[in-house]
Amino acid sequence: MGHCLCELESGRPLAGVTNISPRHIRETDEDIRTDAHELGHILGFLFQLLGQWKVLQHGVARGNECKWVVDTEHTKRVASKHFNCLSAHGVELENAGCRGTVGPDIDRRYIMDDLVTQRNVGKRYTAFSLAVFESLGYYRANYRRAEPSLWGMHSGCGLLRNKCLVNKATAYPAMYCSKSSSLSDEQCTHDRLGIGFYGMFERIRDIPKEYPYFSNPRLGGEVMSDYCPTVAKNVGRNRENGVAADMYGSFIGAKSRCVEDSRLMYNGHAVFAGCVGTNCTAKTLRVRPLDGERQNCPEHRSVSTRSKDGSWSGTVICPRRVDACTRSSASSVVLRPLPAREDDREPASTPMGAGRQRAVSDTAVAAIKSAAVPARTSYGTGWRRHCMPPVLFVAIVVFLVI
Numbered sequence: 001m002g003h004c005l006c007e008l009e010s011g012r013p014l015a016g017v018t019n020i021s022p023r024h025i026r027e028t029d030e031d032i033r034t035d036a037h038e039l040g041h042i043l044g045f046l047f048q049l050l051g052q053w054k055v056l057q058h059g060v061a062r063g064n065e066c067k068w069v070v071d072t073e074h075t076k077r078v079a080s081k082h083f084n085c086l087s088a089h090g091v092e093l094e095n096a097g098c099r100g101t102v103g104p105d106i107d108r109r110y111i112m113d114d115l116v117t118q119r120n121v122g123k124r125y126t127a128f129s130l131a132v133f134e135s136l137g138y139y140r141a142n143y144r145r146a147e148p149s150l151w152g153m154h155s156g157c158g159l160l161r162n163k164c165l166v167n168k169a170t171a172y173p174a175m176y177c178s179k180s181s182s183l184s185d186e187q188c189t190h191d192r193l194g195i196g197f198y199g200m201f202e203r204i205r206d207i208p209k210e211y212p213y214f215s216n217p218r219l220g221g222e223v224m225s226d227y228c229p230t231v232a233k234n235v236g237r238n239r240e241n242g243v244a245a246d247m248y249g250s251f252i253g254a255k256s257r258c259v260e261d262s263r264l265m266y267n268g269h270a271v272f273a274g275c276v277g278t279n280c281t282a283k284t285l286r287v288r289p290l291d292g293e294r295q296n297c298p299e300h301r302s303v304s305t306r307s308k309d310g311s312w313s314g315t316v317i318c319p320r321r322v323d324a325c326t327r328s329s330a331s332s333v334v335l336r337p338l339p340a341r342e343d344d345r346e347p348a349s350t351p352m353g354a355g356r357q358r359a360v361s362d363t364a365v366a367a368i369k370s371a372a373v374p375a376r377t378s379y380g381t382g383w384r385r386h387c388m389p390p391v392l393f394v395a396i397v398v399f400l401v402i
Contacts, residue, residue, distance in 0.1 A: 010137075010138065011049075011052075012044070012138045013042060013043060013044055013138075016042045018038055018039075018042070020035070030123065033115060033123035034123070036115060036123075036125070037115055037116060037123065040115060040116050040129060040133075041104055041116075043133065043139075044133065044136050044138060044139075045104055045116055045129065045132055045133065046104045047068075047093065047104045049136065050070060050104075050132070050135075050136070053135075053136055053137060055070055055071065055072050055135045055136070056068050056069065056070060056071070056093075057069045057071040057089075057090070059089075061089075061092065061160075062161065062162065062163050062226070066095050067092060067093075067095060067107075068092070068093045068095065069089050069090045069091065069092050069093070070090045070091040070093065070131075070132050070135055071089060071090040072090055072131070072135040074131040074132075074134045074135050074141070075090030075091045075128070075131045075132060075135060076088060076089065076090050077131070078091075078127045078128055078130075078131040079091065079128070079160075082127070082128075082149070082152070082153060082154075083152055083153075083154070083155055083156065083157070083159060083160060084154040084155070084156055085156055085157035085159075085160060087157060088157065088160055089160070090131075090135075091106055091110065091111075091128050091131065091132055092106070092107040092109070092110040093105065093106065093107055094106065094107045094108065094117070094118060094224060095107070104116075105117055105118050106128060106129065106132075107224075107226075108222070108224045108225045109164070109224075109225045109226040109228055110160075111126065111128050111149060111151050111152070112149075112151040112175075112190065112225070112230065113126070113149050113150075113151050113190075113191065114126045114128050114129050114149060115129050116129045116132070117224075118224045119222075119224065124147035124148065124149055125145075125146060125147045126146055126147055126148070126149045127141075127143050127146040127149075128149070130142075130143060130146055147327075148326045148327060150190060150191045150192075150322075150323055150326060151175070151190055151191070152172075152175065153322065154322075155172060155175075158171060159172060163211075163213070163228075164176045164213070164226070164228035164229075165178055165213040165214075165228070165229075168213070168214060168215070174188070174190055174231075174323075175190050175230060175231070176228055176229060176230060176231075177198040177199065177200055177221075177229040177230065177231060178229075186260075186271070186272040186273040187231050187260065187272070187273055188231070188258035188259065188260055188273050188319075189231050189232075189233055189258065190230075190231060191323070192239075192257040192258040192259075192319060192323050192324060193238060193239050193240075193257070193258070194233060194234060194237050194238035194239050194242065194258060194275075195234060195237040195238075195242075195247060195250070195258055195273045195274065195275070196231040196232050196233055196234050196237075197231070197232055197234055198229060198231065198232070199221050199222060199229055199230050199231065199232030200219065200220065200221060200229040201219070201220070201221070201222075202216065202218050202219050203218045203219075203220075204218070205218065206218055207219075207220045207227050208227070211226060211227040211228075213227065213228070213229070237250075239252065239253070239254075239256040239257060239258060239275045240252065240253065240254055240256070242275075247274065247275065248266050248269060248271045248274060249266035249267065249271065249274060249289070249290050249311060249312065250274045250275035250276075250290065251275050251276050251277040251288065251289060251290045252275060253277060255277055255278050255279070256275040256276065256277055256278065257275060257276065257278050257287075257319065257323075257324045258273055258274065258275050259273070259274065259275075259276055259287065259316040259317065259318070259319060260272060260273045260316070260317055261302065261314060261315050261316045261317050263314040263315055264305065264312075264313075264314040264315065264316060265312070265313045265314045266311055266312055266313075267311050274289075276288060276289050276290075276292075276316065277289075277290075277294070278324050278325070279294060280321070280324065280325035283321075284296060284321075285297045285298075285299075285318065285319075285321045285324050285325060287303070287316065287318070287324075289305050289306070289307055289312045289316075290307070290311075290312075291307045291308050291309055291311065291312075292305060292306050292307035292308065292312055293306045293307075293308070297316075297318035297319075298318055299318055299319070299320050299321055300317065300318060300320075301317075301318050302315040302316065302317050302318070303315060303316060303318060
């Protein structure tokens with residue numbers, strides 16, 4: 001992957017290339033968003049380029065002495081609104097727990113589900129990545145096209161200033177775990193789109209001294225999350241296409257959301273987290289368990305579950321309406337079926353054929369272009385080749401590895 005063309009005066013990326021192997025790409029929203037993640041870097045989301053335009057600030061955050069922040073009026077405005085913190089700094093970049101290379105990705109501890117974070121967790125094209133693009137000066141961002149993030153929404157300044165766990169406890173139980181995992185532990189993911197598990201691991205070596213969350217110095221979460229133990233995604237237990245046999249009576253569908261309660265029972269089995277159908281109006285949230293009746297669910301109140309056949313019993317704790325009713329995506333992914341080529345020696349893993357990769361990339365490019373468009377500048381129209389490090393582009397040429 002790399003650029004091959006950029007504007008002479010401004011250095012704005014214009015064209016580039018990436019390699020995609022048909023054998024390793026699937027017809028899934030997740031893979032398409034991973035493709036879009038790489039396009040984001042080539043559009044200019046790159047540490048060196050951000051540094052060149054002097055929008056980076058180095059500082060200390062939560063005891064971490066090697067934190068880099070994209071600190072502009074655009075990023076501060078987005079962060080202040082999202083976290084409900086007027087003194088919020090800009091967008092934090094990934095630093096691999098201060099032990100790796102400062103990366104061009106947004107820090108997962110800061111905002112978990114943005115398109116330009118490491119790993120496939122949500123991968124939403126949020127206002128945070130749009131604000132970084134706009135900070136480059138090349139683009140104007142259409143924030144109406146931004147996809148919502150529920151990570152830390154309206155959590156206040158404490159989430160940005162304090163460690164995720166203090167004295168082995170967290171002030172944000174919907175986001176972080178404060179105890180070791182066991183087989184009976186079930187918890188909703190932060191966006192309530194599935195049933196997750198405690199992402200806590202014991203390593204063979206001590207974790208860095210700036211992350212002392214537990215008395216056991218080897219216990220913590222993923223390095224990309226500053227070792228904060230988060231509720232990890234379980235692929236087979238998500239709200240839309242999870243495995244029904246593994247979800248203990250959950251309502252599976254696009255409008256399903258995860259809820260919790262310690263007194264919830266399904267056919268005599270304890271269920272600590274499960275998915276229910278939801279119906280949202282301007283002011284209310286209504287929930288419906290599998291084979292049950294729809295009823296009002298006021299925020300933070302416990303309501304009894306009702307099912308026609310008596311399979312459900314107990315109560316559920318009503319989530320915040322914003323968590324249950326926020327659309328998970330501002331755009332849908334539609335792939336055009338393309339015929340397979342006779343000379344294709346590495347066909348894709350689905351019957352759609354290797355030719356579909358072109359449609360995958362078209363979709364990813366469209367997602368980027370719909371929200372970030374080139375800004376008018378006073379620069380000339382000249383161009384040159386290889387004018388920046390080999391990682392920038394706007395137009396995508398997909399070379400299929402055969």
